[in-house]
Amino acid sequence: MTSLFQGGNAFSPVHVSCGGDAGWAYFSIYDPQSQNGKLGDDQVVGVKLDGSGSVRIYATANRRGTSYETQPQAVPSRDGTRVLFASDWGNAGTYAFVGSST
Secondary structure, three states: OOOOOOOOEOOOOEEEEEOOOOOEEEEEEOOHHHOOOOEOOOEEEEEEOOOOOOEEEEEEOOOOOOOHHHOOOOEEOOOOOEEEEEEOOOOOOOEEEEEEOO
């Protein structure tokens, strides 16, 4: 087992995708009510799976809705340079966005 995150972060109610850049996993939280202020809150990130702690931040999802449709559910591009995710940006409706790594 490799621990990817230290305690005190927002990544406990999380959606995980793999299949982009080999050796990386992509995380987005889906429960904004319990994560306010924690590290990773509203972020869409990629984490290297080798235990190094390397993180790529792709976007801020800014999700406030509680429905399945407003969950970010980040999905990487094949080369891992971009991530497609959803957000309601605190408004009615859900939209798709593409974020690039920083």
